[in-house]
Amino acid sequence: MRGRTIAPRFGRFYPLGLLSGIPGVFRANATPFRVTGIEKAALTADWNHPLAGRNLTLGIEILDAAPKDTDTGGRVTDWTEFLLSGGPGMQARSQGEPTDFTEPDALQRDDPDDDAQFYAEPRLVGHIDRQASACLGEEYARLVKPGHEVLDLMSSVESHLPDTHGSNVTGLGLNAQEMAQNPALNRHVVHDLNTNPTIPFADSSFDLLLCSMSVEYLTRPREVVGEMIRVLRPGGLVAISFSNRWFPPKTTYLWTDLHPFERLGLVADYLLQGPQCTALQTVTYRNWWRPPEDRYSGTLTQADPIFLATARKPG
Template sequence: MELAWQSREARHRERYLSRRINLWRDIFPPRMREALLNRETGGIVRLEYGAGEAVPGYDPKLVHRVPRSQFARQEIRGRVISPLKGRHYPKGMLGSLPGVFPQNCLPGRIIDLDDATMTVDLNHPLARYNLSVQAKILDVADKVTETGGRLTCWMEEWADNGPGMQARHQSQPTQFGIPDGMRRKDETDDGRFYREPRMVGHLDSQASEFLKGLYADALPEQAKVLDLMSSMQSHMPDNPALHVTGLGMNAAEMSANPRLAEQLVHDLNADPVLPFADGSFDAVVCSLSIEYLVRPQEVLNECARVLRPGGKLLVGFSNRWFPDKAMSMWMDLHEFERMGLVLDYFLGTQAFQDLQTVSIRNWWRPEDDPHINTTSTSDPVYVVMGTKS
């Protein structure tokens, strides 16, 4: 399934593998059950929904002004979570609100905040948006007799815990910043941390293929590419015409990367200035590393500088990292809010147009993956991209 929608800042696509759909029992958005019936493997269904047709529509009665003191502060990894304007939090943290139980983990948003009060919006994050839904049938099995089992509301599966959270509220920047938000558990010199090569990847092979596919769709055929914060695992598409320059922290790791035509060791946290001339590249790609930058806005400004007009910047990430070196703010955010944070970096450069976000979730983890006994679900993939004006 692919859910497509557009905010004021960007276009968004959410891809989700829907496993074991039961057309006779499950709950679908309007017209979808009828459209899927009698379709064969490989069939594609496309449906358009107006705002409020597939998810609950916007209701002003779900916006509440409450005392700021009602915010249920929590401590995570030694840090106190405080309310911030524009951020999403579990509804149960937002105080005593009609119809909201403390255990409610669905997202609600703080849309205004002062010293004494906060305004919280309990509407669905997609309540105001038109939605385009495309379903591609990957497999069809005969129905067997069942005496029980689950009943799935598929729109809730697709859209209730993430999509929409990456968009700004009425084009106003989200207050992502928290005290010491750019600090890390390990503040020792990064050069020492990365001195010894770490020949490990942060994605399973299925998620890596998805990331490569997204890059392949966006990169020009014969592009000169800067692989920013490069390492041993390449996520570049299988296109020998790409000329890839790697910039990373460890020469041995980059030497093991078969896609790099050249490499350069450079610490962006010590010096965010990229050692390249203006307009040197057709594309800059940063994979699984944006969470380690302590001056990310400066680095993205540099990415814009070294790109040619029309060049692409692509930032991909998942939910796995070196926890001692990731910025604390990153770990406090919902995965979809992390896309919103990276999107804010793009907007902060004032150099990019045609901004897009993509999420890919809930695929099967490959059976030969070392983490298969921990989870059967593949690592999620998130990408934010834009074109230099």
């Protein structure tokens, strides 16, 4: 992959087409399998659906509907299969054991130069479409309370908070002009977490910490997540969200190697790296139709997906 040799690692998913000698499996088969055991000369490949063996309870609610635009027939979709296809379950650990994400060059990037240079020019645009931002805002509305001290980490022009959040929001990012245009921020601080992962605030300073659409750029993510927990007050929440859009030169190799639901597992692994976090939850929003005024609506039918992991600091 990109001139690199990928060695199988415990708990990771890989395309089935990489395996040979299995009847009916061809090189182009991208169905994921999971490595559930590794020995010197062999590995164990689990080809089950990632949700196999789990008891599921589904709550179904119609949120929106689109009128038919023709009188011709259409296709009938098995919505249960559609709901469960494409990765749900991949974020959970295998057999309760941590997934091995420790590739030698996992946190390297195509552009290793100082991030301050890359982000020196302000980008005064949103990084997800309006529908995705609304979905994320709906989740943030459940987490934020009036009077909360909120830290918007790796902040930009949008915090995706509801207009009536009633909290005091501090932004920490790389471009002062971008943060100055963010109406949700009460103040902002310029700081490069890849140069210095220490978050420049005292212990237990915030009730809620948000990191939106940025975790994929961190070259020292475990140190930064440790700092997130440090600056949270006991009982505080951390929420890390991402989508499928990013600046390729600044994204770590590991991130681009992973299936989207594996990325959710990676973020969960960051939050589970020590005994500090409890009440870990993951949420996904997928398959909304793209807003008609969006510049990609003519070529992309679906809105940007939202993946979110939250956890609470004990206390």
